[in-house]
Amino acid sequence: MGENSLEQNELHQQALLNSALENKEIHNFRDEFLSLHPYDQAQFFIGIDPVHRKQVYYFLSPEEMAFLFEQLEIEDDEYQKLLSEMNPQYAADVLSYMFTDNAVDVLNLLEKDQVASFLTMMDQKEAQEIKDLLHYEEYTAGSIMTTEYVAIEASQTVRSAMFILKNEAAKAEMIYYLYVVDHDKKLVGVISLRDLIIEDDDTMITEIMNDRVVFVSVGDDQEDIARKMKDYNFLAIPVVDFQRHLLGIITIDDIVDVIDEEASEDYSKLAAVSDMDSPSKSPFAAAKKRLPWLIVLLFLGMFTASLIGRFEDTLKQVALLAVFIPLIGGMAGNTGTQALAVAVRGIATGDVNEESKWKLVLREAGTGLITGATCGILIMIIVYLWKGELFLGLLVGISILASLVVATMSGSLIPLLMDKLNIDPAVASGPFITTINDIISILIYFGMANLFMSHLT
Amino acid sequence: MGENSLEQNELHQQALLNSALENKEIHNFRDEFLSLHPYDQAQFFIGIDPVHRKQVYYFLSPEEMAFLFEQLEIEDDEYQKLLSEMNPQYAADVLSYMFTDNAVDVLNLLEKDQVASFLTMMDQKEAQEIKDLLHYEEYTAGSIMTTEYVAIEASQTVRSAMFILKNEAAKAEMIYYLYVVDHDKKLVGVISLRDLIIEDDDTMITEIMNDRVVFVSVGDDQEDIARKMKDYNFLAIPVVDFQRHLLGIITIDDIVDVIDEEASEDYSKLAAVSDMDSPSKSPFAAAKKRLPWLIVLLFLGMFTASLIGRFEDTLKQVALLAVFIPLIGGMAGNTGTQALAVAVRGIATGDVNEESKWKLVLREAGTGLITGATCGILIMIIVYLWKGELFLGLLVGISILASLVVATMSGSLIPLLMDKLNIDPAVASGPFITTINDIISILIYFGMANLFMSHLT
Structure with a gap:
C-alpha cells in the first residue's frame, strides 16, 4: 500500500x-x-x-x-x-x-x-x-437479504450436492454455506463447503449437516442481525419467515456496511449533525442540515437566558456570580455527554437491557457523586485561594456536586426513556443533553446563590 | 430470534x-x-x-x-x-x-x-x-493476521490444489481463497475456491489464477486494511513483507471487530470517555476513567471564569449581559462539535485528505457564516421584541455570528492539525472543542460589549 x-x-x-x-x-x-x-x-x-x-x-x-x-x-x-x-x-x-x-x-x-x-x-x-x-421495509433482514443462495436437500449425497454447487457457483452470491431444506422449502440444516469437501462422496447430507442452524426472521432489525453475525463469526446467515421457510441469506459484506453505517450514525447524532454530511458538499447544503438543530438549541438557550434574567437582581448585587456560569454549565454538560455516550452505546450493543438498566442509572448517580465531590472540593479550594471567598467557593463547589449528579443521571435516564418509547436513543444528542443540563445546573446555582445571599454580599 | x-x-x-x-x-x-x-x-x-x-x-x-x-x-x-x-x-x-x-x-x-x-x-x-x-506491534496487519492459510504453487493443477486443500481444510482458518506462491514463497496470485470448483481437474493453476492480487504490508494500520477489505468485499486479504513474501492472511471476522472497535473508540472520544467503560463496571471504576478529562476541563473552565472576571466592572454596569453568556458559549460549542464530527469521520474514512482538507476548512467557514447569520438575525429580533433593546440584540447577534464562524473553523482545523502531527484526531473530543470555543466566544462577546458600552448603559 x-x-x-x-x-x-x-x-x-x-x-x-x-x-x-x-x-x-x-x-x-x-x-x-x-x-x-x-x-x-x-x-x-x-x-x-x-x-x-x-x-x-x-x-x-x-x-x-x-x-x-x-x-x-x-x-x-x-x-x-x-x-x-x-x-x-x-x-x-x-x-x-x-x-x-x-x-x-x-x-x-x-x-x-x-x-x-x-x-x-x-x-x-x-x-x-x-x-x-x-x-420489505428498510433496515429489516428482508431489505438486505439476497435470494441467490445454494439450497440442497437432506436426502442427497455429498456428490450430488457438489454437482448442484458447481452448477450454481457462478451465479450465487455466497457458495461457502449450503442450506438444507425439506420438500416444503423449510430450513432444516446447514453445511459449510469446508465440511463438504473433506467428506466422502457417498456420505448422505443428513449425516453431516448441522441441524441446529442459527437463522434470523425476515422482519428482524439489521442492527440485531449484525450483532448476531459478529458474535457467531458467520460469513452468511439464513433468513426465514414465521413458518421457517427459507427466504434468502444475508452475507457478511452487507453486514460490514451495516456496522459501519450504524456506528457513523450514532456518532453524528452525538454531535447533532442529523446526517453525516460529506466533506465535499457545499456550505449551503451543510448549513441546511445543521440549522434545524441549532435553531432548536437557540430557543432552548433563550429559555436558559430568561431563567438567568429572573436573577438579574441577584446578579446586580454580586456581579462575581456571573463569572462561574460557563464553568458550572460546562461541567454539567460534559459529564452528561459522557453518561449519554455510555448509555447509547450500551443500548446499541445490547450490553444494557431491561434488567441492567436501573443498575446503570444507579451506577451513573454514583459516578456523578464521586466526580462531583472531587471537582466540587477542588473548585472550592481554588476559589478560596484565588478570591479569598469561602462562601462563594462553597456555593460553586456544592452547585457542581449537585449538577454533576443530576447530569449523569439525566444522561443515562433520557436515552433509556427514549429507547422505552421506541425512539432511537441516539437522537438525544450531546448538544441536546448539554443544553438540558445547562438549564438544570443554572437553576441549582442561582437557587443556592439566593440562599447564600446574606453571606455573599 | x-x-x-x-x-x-x-x-x-x-x-x-x-x-x-x-x-x-x-x-x-x-x-x-x-x-x-x-x-x-x-x-x-x-x-x-x-x-x-x-x-x-x-x-x-x-x-x-x-x-x-x-x-x-x-x-x-x-x-x-x-x-x-x-x-x-x-x-x-x-x-x-x-x-x-x-x-x-x-x-x-x-x-x-x-x-x-x-x-x-x-x-x-x-x-x-x-x-x-x-x-508485531498492536494495531498493525501483523498483529491481527493468522498464519493458517492455504498456499499452492502456480505449476500445480486444479486436482492437486484440491488435494492440498482437502488435507488442510480442517486446520486452516480460511479455505475460501488459495494463495499462489513461487519457489521463494513470494505471493504471485490468488484463486477463490469458487473458481477452483467450477474448473476442470486438469487445468493449470497459472491459467486461472488472478495475478493482480490485492495485498497489504505487515506494518500497515488495521484501520486502513479494514477500509480496503470493505471496499473490495474480500473475505480475507494476504499480508506480505517488503519483498512480497507471503506472511499470513487477515480474515473478515477480525476486520468486523476492528471496524466495530474503531467506531466505538471515535464515539467515546467525542464524548470524552477515554475508554468506553462497560455499563457493568463500578461507579469508582467509571469515575476514575472520566475524572482526568473532567479535571482538565475544570481548569480550562477556571480560565474562562478568570477571563469573565476581568469584565467584572462591565458586568456591574450591565448585569443583563450575563444572561446571554450560556447562550453564546453553548451555540459556539455546538457548532464546533458538529464541525469536529464531520472532520474526524472524514479523516477516519479517508474522505478528507491532503488535497481536500483546505476545501473542508473553507467549507466550514462558509457554513459558520450562513448558520451564524441566520441565528444572529433571529436572536437580534427576539432580544429586541423581548427586552426592547436594539443595541443589546445587535451585540448578541454579532457575537453569535463571529463565534460561529470561529467555532466551525476551529472544529475542522484542530483535528486536521492533530492528524498532521500524527495525533489521533479523535482525541479532540466534543467537550474539549466546546470549552475552547466557550473561551473564544466569551472573549468576542465581552470585547464587543466594551465597544458598545456607551449604547448599553
Whole structure:
C-alpha cells in the first residue's frame, strides 16, 4: 500500500485505459480493464467524463457492467444519472445481472414509474425476485437479504450436492454455506463447503449437516442481525419467515456496511449533525442540515437566558456570580455527554437491557457523586485561594456536586426513556443533553446563590 | 430470534447441561454440549461457577475447549483467571489448538513469564508460529493476521490444489481463497475456491489464477486494511513483507471487530470517555476513567471564569449581559462539535485528505457564516421584541455570528492539525472543542460589549 512503484503502476494503467478509450480501441481497453478488480474498475469509471463513460457502455457487456456497478460508492442521486446515460434496455440488463439485493438497493433510489419500466424490460424470473424484495421495509433482514443462495436437500449425497454447487457457483452470491431444506422449502440444516469437501462422496447430507442452524426472521432489525453475525463469526446467515421457510441469506459484506453505517450514525447524532454530511458538499447544503438543530438549541438557550434574567437582581448585587456560569454549565454538560455516550452505546450493543438498566442509572448517580465531590472540593479550594471567598467557593463547589449528579443521571435516564418509547436513543444528542443540563445546573446555582445571599454580599 | 418457543428450548438445554454437570454424566454432557455452536458453548461456559467449569475442563479435550475459547467475549483480565483454573499442560494445549492469531491475542494479555512457560509446554512448531506473531506491534496487519492459510504453487493443477486443500481444510482458518506462491514463497496470485470448483481437474493453476492480487504490508494500520477489505468485499486479504513474501492472511471476522472497535473508540472520544467503560463496571471504576478529562476541563473552565472576571466592572454596569453568556458559549460549542464530527469521520474514512482538507476548512467557514447569520438575525429580533433593546440584540447577534464562524473553523482545523502531527484526531473530543470555543466566544462577546458600552448603559 502506498509504495511509489505501485502508484506508478496505477498511473500507467490509467494512461493506457484513457488512451484506449480515446482511440476507441475496444480490445486493448477490454484486456486491460477486465483484468482489474471490479472495485478498481469502478474507481476508474467514476473518474472519467460522460462522453468516455458512453464509450465504456459500448465496450462492456451488461454483465461486465453489472459487476462494476455493484462496487460503486457514489451519492444516492448519481445512480439515477448513470442509468439515464445508458440505453434503457442495456440499463435493465445491467440491473438484472446484479445480485438481487444490490439491484433492489439501486431501484429503491429511483422514481416508481422508472422502476416499473425497468422491471418490464427485464427477464421475468429476475424481475419477480426483485419485486419480492422491493416489499420489505428498510433496515429489516428482508431489505438486505439476497435470494441467490445454494439450497440442497437432506436426502442427497455429498456428490450430488457438489454437482448442484458447481452448477450454481457462478451465479450465487455466497457458495461457502449450503442450506438444507425439506420438500416444503423449510430450513432444516446447514453445511459449510469446508465440511463438504473433506467428506466422502457417498456420505448422505443428513449425516453431516448441522441441524441446529442459527437463522434470523425476515422482519428482524439489521442492527440485531449484525450483532448476531459478529458474535457467531458467520460469513452468511439464513433468513426465514414465521413458518421457517427459507427466504434468502444475508452475507457478511452487507453486514460490514451495516456496522459501519450504524456506528457513523450514532456518532453524528452525538454531535447533532442529523446526517453525516460529506466533506465535499457545499456550505449551503451543510448549513441546511445543521440549522434545524441549532435553531432548536437557540430557543432552548433563550429559555436558559430568561431563567438567568429572573436573577438579574441577584446578579446586580454580586456581579462575581456571573463569572462561574460557563464553568458550572460546562461541567454539567460534559459529564452528561459522557453518561449519554455510555448509555447509547450500551443500548446499541445490547450490553444494557431491561434488567441492567436501573443498575446503570444507579451506577451513573454514583459516578456523578464521586466526580462531583472531587471537582466540587477542588473548585472550592481554588476559589478560596484565588478570591479569598469561602462562601462563594462553597456555593460553586456544592452547585457542581449537585449538577454533576443530576447530569449523569439525566444522561443515562433520557436515552433509556427514549429507547422505552421506541425512539432511537441516539437522537438525544450531546448538544441536546448539554443544553438540558445547562438549564438544570443554572437553576441549582442561582437557587443556592439566593440562599447564600446574606453571606455573599 | 426472540420467539418464546426458542427461549424455552434454550432454558431446557441449559437445564440438561447443568444436570449432566451436577451428576458428572460425561456422555450426556458431551452429546448435548458439542451439538451447540461454539459461541453458544462459550455463553453457557461463562455463566457457570468455577467448580462446574473444572468439570467442563475434565469433560472436553483441549481441542474442543480451544473452539469454545475462540468465541469468548470477556474482559481482558478474565482470560488469565480461566487459564489459571486449568491444569497448565491442558491450558498450553488449548492455546496451541487455537488459531494462531487468536492465541496471540490471549497471550498478549498475560505476564511475560507466563507466556514463556506456556510456549515451552507447547508443540514446537506451533510455539514458533506464535513467537513470530508476538513481535508485531498492536494495531498493525501483523498483529491481527493468522498464519493458517492455504498456499499452492502456480505449476500445480486444479486436482492437486484440491488435494492440498482437502488435507488442510480442517486446520486452516480460511479455505475460501488459495494463495499462489513461487519457489521463494513470494505471493504471485490468488484463486477463490469458487473458481477452483467450477474448473476442470486438469487445468493449470497459472491459467486461472488472478495475478493482480490485492495485498497489504505487515506494518500497515488495521484501520486502513479494514477500509480496503470493505471496499473490495474480500473475505480475507494476504499480508506480505517488503519483498512480497507471503506472511499470513487477515480474515473478515477480525476486520468486523476492528471496524466495530474503531467506531466505538471515535464515539467515546467525542464524548470524552477515554475508554468506553462497560455499563457493568463500578461507579469508582467509571469515575476514575472520566475524572482526568473532567479535571482538565475544570481548569480550562477556571480560565474562562478568570477571563469573565476581568469584565467584572462591565458586568456591574450591565448585569443583563450575563444572561446571554450560556447562550453564546453553548451555540459556539455546538457548532464546533458538529464541525469536529464531520472532520474526524472524514479523516477516519479517508474522505478528507491532503488535497481536500483546505476545501473542508473553507467549507466550514462558509457554513459558520450562513448558520451564524441566520441565528444572529433571529436572536437580534427576539432580544429586541423581548427586552426592547436594539443595541443589546445587535451585540448578541454579532457575537453569535463571529463565534460561529470561529467555532466551525476551529472544529475542522484542530483535528486536521492533530492528524498532521500524527495525533489521533479523535482525541479532540466534543467537550474539549466546546470549552475552547466557550473561551473564544466569551472573549468576542465581552470585547464587543466594551465597544458598545456607551449604547448599553
